[in-house]
Amino acid sequence: MKRGLLVLLVVILAFSAFAKTKIVINSNASDPAPREAFKHVVDMFQEKYPDYEVVVNTFPHEDFKTLLRTWLNSKEAPDVVTWFAGERMRYFAEKGLLLPLDDIFSDKPFEAYFPASFKSASEYDGKIYFLPFTWYWWSVYYNTEVFKKYSLTPPVTWSQFLHVCEVLKENGVTPITIGTKYLWPTGGWFDYLDMRVNGYKFHMDLTAGKIPYTDARVKKVFEYWKQLVDNGYFLANHSSYTWQDAASFLFRGEAGMYLMGQFIKDVAPAEVKDKLDFFRFPIIDGNVGVYEETPIDGFMVPAKAKNPEGAKVFIKFLASKEVQDMYSKELGRLAANKYVTPPDAHAQKGLDLVLASDGVAQFYDRDTDPEMATFGMNKFVEFMTFPQRLDILLKQMEFQRRKIFK
Amino acid sequence: MKKKWWIPYAFLALPLTMYLIWVIIPIFQTVIISFTDWDSVSPSYNFIGLENYKMLFYDYYFLTSLLNNIKWMVGFVIVAIPIGLGIAMLMDQKFKGNKFFKTMMYLPMTLSFVVIGEIWTWILEPNHGVINEFLRGIGLGNLAKPWLSDPNLVTYALIFAALWRQISYAMVLFLAGLQSVPTEQVEAAYVDGANSWQRFWYVILPALRPAMVIAITVNIIDSLRAFDIVFVITRGGPFYSSSVMANYMYIESFNNYNMGYGASIAVIQFFITLGFIIWYLINSFKKEDNL
Numbered sequence A: 001m002k003r004g005l006l007v008l009l010v011v012i013l014a015f016s017a018f019a020k021t022k023i024v025i026n027s028n029a030s031d032p033a034p035r036e037a038f039k040h041v042v043d044m045f046q047e048k049y050p051d052y053e054v055v056v057n058t059f060p061h062e063d064f065k066t067l068l069r070t071w072l073n074s075k076e077a078p079d080v081v082t083w084f085a086g087e088r089m090r091y092f093a094e095k096g097l098l099l100p101l102d103d104i105f106s107d108k109p110f111e112a113y114f115p116a117s118f119k120s121a122s123e124y125d126g127k128i129y130f131l132p133f134t135w136y137w138w139s140v141y142y143n144t145e146v147f148k149k150y151s152l153t154p155p156v157t158w159s160q161f162l163h164v165c166e167v168l169k170e171n172g173v174t175p176i177t178i179g180t181k182y183l184w185p186t187g188g189w190f191d192y193l194d195m196r197v198n199g200y201k202f203h204m205d206l207t208a209g210k211i212p213y214t215d216a217r218v219k220k221v222f223e224y225w226k227q228l229v230d231n232g233y234f235l236a237n238h239s240s241y242t243w244q245d246a247a248s249f250l251f252r253g254e255a256g257m258y259l260m261g262q263f264i265k266d267v268a269p270a271e272v273k274d275k276l277d278f279f280r281f282p283i284i285d286g287n288v289g290v291y292e293e294t295p296i297d298g299f300m301v302p303a304k305a306k307n308p309e310g311a312k313v314f315i316k317f318l319a320s321k322e323v324q325d326m327y328s329k330e331l332g333r334l335a336a337n338k339y340v341t342p343p344d345a346h347a348q349k350g351l352d353l354v355l356a357s358d359g360v361a362q363f364y365d366r367d368t369d370p371e372m373a374t375f376g377m378n379k380f381v382e383f384m385t386f387p388q389r390l391d392i393l394l395k396q397m398e399f400q401r402r403k404i405f406k
Numbered sequence B: 001m002k003k004k005w006w007i008p009y010a011f012l013a014l015p016l017t018m019y020l021i022w023v024i025i026p027i028f029q030t031v032i033i034s035f036t037d038w039d040s041v042s043p044s045y046n047f048i049g050l051e052n053y054k055m056l057f058y059d060y061y062f063l064t065s066l067l068n069n070i071k072w073m074v075g076f077v078i079v080a081i082p083i084g085l086g087i088a089m090l091m092d093q094k095f096k097g098n099k100f101f102k103t104m105m106y107l108p109m110t111l112s113f114v115v116i117g118e119i120w121t122w123i124l125e126p127n128h129g130v131i132n133e134f135l136r137g138i139g140l141g142n143l144a145k146p147w148l149s150d151p152n153l154v155t156y157a158l159i160f161a162a163l164w165r166q167i168s169y170a171m172v173l174f175l176a177g178l179q180s181v182p183t184e185q186v187e188a189a190y191v192d193g194a195n196s197w198q199r200f201w202y203v204i205l206p207a208l209r210p211a212m213v214i215a216i217t218v219n220i221i222d223s224l225r226a227f228d229i230v231f232v233i234t235r236g237g238p239f240y241s242s243s244v245m246a247n248y249m250y251i252e253s254f255n256n257y258n259m260g261y262g263a264s265i266a267v268i269q270f271f272i273t274l275g276f277i278i279w280y281l282i283n284s285f286k287k288e289d290n291l
Helices: A003-019 A032-050 A062-071 A087-094 A116-122 A144-149 A158-170 A185-207 A218-232 A243-252 A263-267 A308-317 A321-331 A347-354 A369-385 A387-404 B007-033 B049-054 B061-093 B099-112 B113-123 B130-137 B154-179 B183-191 B196-207 B209-225 B228-233 B247-254 B259-290
Strands: A022-028 A052-056 A078-083 A131-135 A138-143 A175-177 A255-261 A276-279 A291-294 A296-300 A359-361
Touching: A022 A032, A022 A062, A022 B247, A032 A052, A032 A158, A032 A255, A032 A263, A032 A321, A052 A308, A062 A078, A062 A087, A062 B247, A078 A087, A078 A308, A116 A131, A131 A308, A131 A321, A131 B154, A138 A144, A138 A218, A138 A243, A158 A175, A158 A255, A158 B099, A175 A218, A185 A255, A185 A359, A185 A369, A218 A369, A218 A387, A243 A255, A255 A263, A255 B154, A263 A321, A263 A347, A276 A347, A296 A308, A308 A321, A321 B154, A369 A387, A369 B247, B007 B259, B049 B061, B049 B259, B061 B099, B061 B209, B061 B228, B061 B247, B099 B209, B113 B154, B154 B247, B183 B196, B196 B209, B196 B247, B228 B247, B247 B259
Parallel strands: A022 A052, A022 A078, A175 A255, A291 A359
Antiparallel strands: A078 A296, A131 A296, A138 A255, A138 A276
């Protein structure tokens, strides 16, 4: 009997000790390269903090998006989750589902780690809820071999861009590849065209639901887009393809360009990686400032985390220069920590592109309401398939905007 | 030894509890949620009465999804059942390699719709997909279509992919049904000079009635449940053209944070399905009365 009790006690102790030190992380880093890189981050943490046991659960991106809110509401919430800065984070912070991370910055302020401009994308109601980890730029990626073959140089203006498209098309190469099965690559086109035509302020107001989609200035955005659609510059049947499927057309040289984030390199085969380069999205109106898309990826702690202390230790570790340095080197992304230098020439070029800009946006689906994003991006795909429906599509988007942003 | 009365109940207790917790209670919860504007994240919600249901009738995408479900139903009933029956009749003959062909026909049944979806994504791919390559290969290149990108074709392409499995399902049901067809009657008809068509129509088919009712009901319910294959191949796209009710419910509930609205779609779908189940039960009771 006594022995039984003793065993029970030991088991209970073992479990409580186990529970105390376990940190559960749910991650969306499901592509092989980021998954591997994040594993190295965890290994580094384990080495430095042997008292903690880190468990990483990795989920495919699209599944992660739908599962996240279930976890945040669950009693079995993970301790740390990956996520996106901006509206996407704010949506949960507003509902009290996230733990404020301000005490992590009690000795050194947020600005001592990250560029001041990251703060607004990481806070809600004066509190920090999001730890910026990496970020990347969007731009027009192109296959250098294809450009060389047809003696093309990266275009700077809209007319030069149209010229490049025309030359590629004449030579039987799809000028622009895009995969719209998961909708969001269309958001990049809308954002860039809107920012090039109407500027940052307008774009932010539009995504915040303050401007009608039937505004003439919005229509103008689609008129530029329409030039590309009408001329058949986009990959045919793009709605059959995921963004990765579409990228393979660029890798194989069957397509010339792809408006995409830096993570396109994660899925590029080794022999193609060096053949990819990028240029700034062409300038449409010289009087409008130059703005870029730079989504920030990072981490949050659910309000119901079982081990918030451990989570914060881990989060603080993630903020450090050494960790961000290692991770960004491995993936060629830019580290959020401002003391980390760009890992390679490619990333330096990306950073220069952003530094030379007048401002940055997150992304359509990170800047606007989730429902508006789904609806809007479906309409973008519809527009790219039936450009003649433009007027009715804008009316439908406007109807939806009014319904959502009451 | 005296039988203990509670033993069967003890065996049933666990599965019944689980069924109650994970199936029955959620059905009622769904009905309650369908009267609210819950966004699946907030701790609180408002009761808005029948507002969600009213909205459904103005929702173009819901109506598209409903219409697509009807297309699925028609496809599953008027295509899968006759073909499944035909194959079952063939497989019921004695010929060399009969077992092999039966197994081959049965094989799609063993695959989940997720796997089938992955396979058919490649088969239907517009550029290098098997179907289009085949059509071009035999000189019918003009029939090669963007199966998954054309909003007018995509639903039929998906139904076609699903039929691949559904036909083999119908075949299995009819093969089982054929076992119960009394051989004496078929032989008697043969002796009476009935030709093979008459034997099929007047002897075999009436004997297959129970199998037929099951096959039709199962196919109708399966067509209403259609989700996984749509989710894997198109996610309801392009722009909702291939969406079915289950898929639209998923998008509204989980992508768009409209749990209340999604629940009202689920309830509608539930009642339509229930209608067919009741129809099936009435049919099967009728049959018992005749005995």
